[in-house]
Amino acid sequence: MSDTLADSRPVVLTGDRPTGPLHLGHFCGSLRSRVTLQHGHDTFVLIADAQALTDNADDPGRITGHVIDLALDYLAVGIDPSLTTICVPSALPALCELTQLFLNLVTVARLERNPTIKDEIQARGFGRDIPAGFLCYPVAQAADIAAFRATLVPVGADQAPMIEQTNAIVRRLNRQVGHALLPEARALIPASGRLPGVDGRAKMSKSQGNALALSATEDEIRAAVRRTDTDPDHLRVGDPGRVEGVVFTYLDAFDPDRDTVAEMKAHYRRGGLGDTVVKGRLEPVLLDLLAPIRASRAAWAHRLDDVRDILRDGTRHARGVTQATLDTVKEALGLYRLAP
């Protein structure tokens, strides 16, 4: 977080909408890599409350109520506030100012073509009643990325168009001012792909009721494991089985003993390995994975004042960074400067 290092190290920006507890899907796809990235990168994590309001305008309290929860999840998984700046965008006016400037650099037609937005509009059933803020949120996200001068943005593959939109705006701005004022960003898409839900559906999601929260109790973990399938078509132990089901996917994602998992997969494919044995392995793997996270979360939950101070300090630091970028952009565009 030191300002001298910030100039030389690549900047990573990530974040989540504070709309509910983080789950294994977040951990696998993003949180785990953030914990690694915070060493050697200048890392910022946004508790994206302003973005969450774009489809929760009727219920801002729901968003606010999850801000501290999200911070607890971050701290619990090992995001270290001495290495990562955790901040709250609704308290960063420079992001709004940069968004307003960026909105002039992108057409409505371009926003309407954004595949992520098209999918999300459909998923939310907005029909014709799309909030303007929702259509524009990729521009706000571009402003976030640009304001922090982020060059690496860990996102799911479905979010790649957001980075393209950011770079389109950045390129237009850079072309206009005649030099590389802002850096382009690169999406860092996890090799592991998306984690399926415990019910086997493609995406783990709280709204689909197939998520295992990072804060899950032991009983909740056991119940989730009971819901998983190894291979529903594997009826007799002696038959060959397929390893593409949820249980092996989770073992691939979370079992630290990769050799044993590889052996089990080979055995299962050949036949002779029972589903109960495989699931029996998954349960302790998940219990072991989540126990320290749950314990750390509980410890932080007893230090809520410290958590609030972390958000305050992180947001203050972020304010300096984002304001500096905004000032640079305004100056390069030649906007009116008030007399000193």
Added chain:
Amino acid sequence: MSDTLADSRPVVLTGDRPTGPLHLGHFCGSLRSRVTLQHGHDTFVLIADAQALTDNADDPGRITGHVIDLALDYLAVGIDPSLTTICVPSALPALCELTQLFLNLVTVARLERNPTIKDEIQARGFGRDIPAGFLCYPVAQAADIAAFRATLVPVGADQAPMIEQTNAIVRRLNRQVGHALLPEARALIPASGRLPGVDGRAKMSKSQGNALALSATEDEIRAAVRRTDTDPDHLRVGDPGRVEGVVFTYLDAFDPDRDTVAEMKAHYRRGGLGDTVVKGRLEPVLLDLLAPIRASRAAWAHRLDDVRDILRDGTRHARGVTQATLDTVKEALGLYRLAP
């Protein structure tokens, strides 16, 4: 401008895009009434640079270059910085923050239906390439009006939908928070209607080349009067004439001696009054109207540091007012508050 008075006096918000010199059309439709309104109202005037960027993103320097010019025009016509706060919106981050919140309270479909925006999109030939900032500028304007808690907004009749849009957002917000957090605004539409151009076309506009600038020289004024028509179908002095032409419209708008104008109109209608006589009256009326404005403008142009200080001080005052409104809105919505 004092804070105690601000609570009791109605708030008037007006402004202009700094895209060129103000002209007689502005004077007739808006500036004149602002000079009156500044007595007895808490009056704010925006040099709307951020809004002007929504269709000038390629050339921000053009906007910035007109900021001081616009301030000179304001001061020249008698807008008194001790009575009216003149400010620069691009230096008011609370306006952007409120815009971002408001964007979530209006649908894209609603913005696309806005008749003013539809007309302006057509006039600018945007086709499908409408900048997102342009589609959204009524929301930014709503945020301006709301941020200053303006209740009276002097606008042309064509801008009335903008005030409706503002009130729709304000009502939705007030409904959501359960009380009249922000006041609704009323459009103050000049009774005189729109001033035609010197060529007789319905609207005086710099881009149509039919405007007479407030800063026009005597020669420019005389040339403009020569271009005007009294009644193009009035061929013989003795014939009855029509008084709906530009010359009588201008006399109605600017001649302080209304009785004489009424007599001349009656005479012209009867027949027997020559066009040269009527135009001969208009010329000194316009020369007399614009001479003190031009002189005042020239005097202020020698005090540019003072003009810049006026903008700085006005913008500082506006910053306090708009930030206070934003804080109230954020608190009422229950957004996350950073630890002190």
